[in-house]
Structures are given as structure tokens and as C-alpha cells.
Amino acid sequence: MTVITQQQQPQVITTPRRRKAKRTQKKASSGSLIISSLKASLVGGFCVLLLMLISLIPLQFLACLVVPGFLVAWLSTGMLAGIFAGDNVNNSYQGGKVGWMAGFWAGIYGGIIAMILAAVGVSVLGIPIVNFGQGIVNQISAEDLQGLVSIGLTVDVIALMGRVFGMFIIVGVIGSLISGLFSSIGGMIYPKLTG
Numbered sequence: 001m002t003v004i005t006q007q008q009q010p011q012v013i014t015t016p017r018r019r020k021a022k023r024t025q026k027k028a029s030s031g032s033l034i035i036s037s038l039k040a041s042l043v044g045g046f047c048v049l050l051l052m053l054i055s056l057i058p059l060q061f062l063a064c065l066v067v068p069g070f071l072v073a074w075l076s077t078g079m080l081a082g083i084f085a086g087d088n089v090n091n092s093y094q095g096g097k098v099g100w101m102a103g104f105w106a107g108i109y110g111g112i113i114a115m116i117l118a119a120v121g122v123s124v125l126g127i128p129i130v131n132f133g134q135g136i137v138n139q140i141s142a143e144d145l146q147g148l149v150s151i152g153l154t155v156d157v158i159a160l161m162g163r164v165f166g167m168f169i170i171v172g173v174i175g176s177l178i179s180g181l182f183s184s185i186g187g188m189i190y191p192k193l194t195g
Contacts, residue, residue, distance in 0.1 A: 099187020
């Protein structure tokens, strides 16, 4: 009588619970990255506000400090986002991502502040925004201007809309992209300094 035995191969079985735990850790870390970037953007937005207010002071030597001040504020915003993210930032890519989000939102806050100041009639960062609004009114033909006045828009309101829209484009859109770029560089530098 012959007995034949078969060898069984070990089987690896993964449980769905382990996969679920890994997914929740990823979501938690991405959520904490967003929260840390928003915290850093508030600090960066406050720095941008201070720099805009400093640029309103009519002293020549302060104007030379404002542009380097923006660069330092943007780089610091990205690094601060990395600091707030803590262990969730392990490489330059993650640091750049967190820095980009923080810098972009800090630039958005700066754009909102610039639009409010333009609505009041204050030239921000040396941009002659008051003349910009009047220049838009001057480019509208007399017939079109009469049509706009007939629907209730005055010349001052058209100039105001031009000033605010100009600040939206110059400081809001372009400024937030530049802020995001420099903050992402600051975020990329952070892991190299801590590693």
C-alpha cells in the first residue's frame, strides 16, 4: 500500500481591515497637510498685510525693504507649512506641495486686501491704481458711457470697478501664483534643513 502526501503551499491572506486602516491613515495625513497649510497661510497673509501697510508709508528706504520682505514672507510661509505638517512631510515633494497650498492662499488673502484698499482709493505697492480706474473710464466711448450711465452706473462707479478688477488681476491672480511658487520653494527647503 502506497500513501501519497501532498505538500500544501502557504497562502497569504490579507484582511480588508488592514487595507481600511491604511486608507484612513492616508486621509488623515492629507487632511492634516491641508490644515497645516491653511494655518501657515493665515500667518503668511498677515505678513503680506503688514508689508502692504508698510508700503503705504512715504519713506524711500522702506520701499527698498518691501520687495525683499515679500520674498522672505513667501519663503517663510512655505517653511512654516512644513513645520506645522510635522512628520507628514518626509521629502521635498511633500514639502513643496504643502508650501504651494499655503503660499497660494496667502496670496489670495493679499489680493483681497489689495482689492479693499483699491476700493478705498489707496495705491498699493506703488501701483498707480487710481489712474488705472480713470484710464478705463477714458477709454470708453461717449455713447457707451451714456448707455452705462442710463442703467445707473456713474463714472465714479466705473472707475471703482476698474480699480478693483485691476487689483484682482495684478495682486490677486498673479500675486497668488508668485506667492505659491516661492512658498513651494520654501516648503521644499524645509525637509532638507530638518533631514
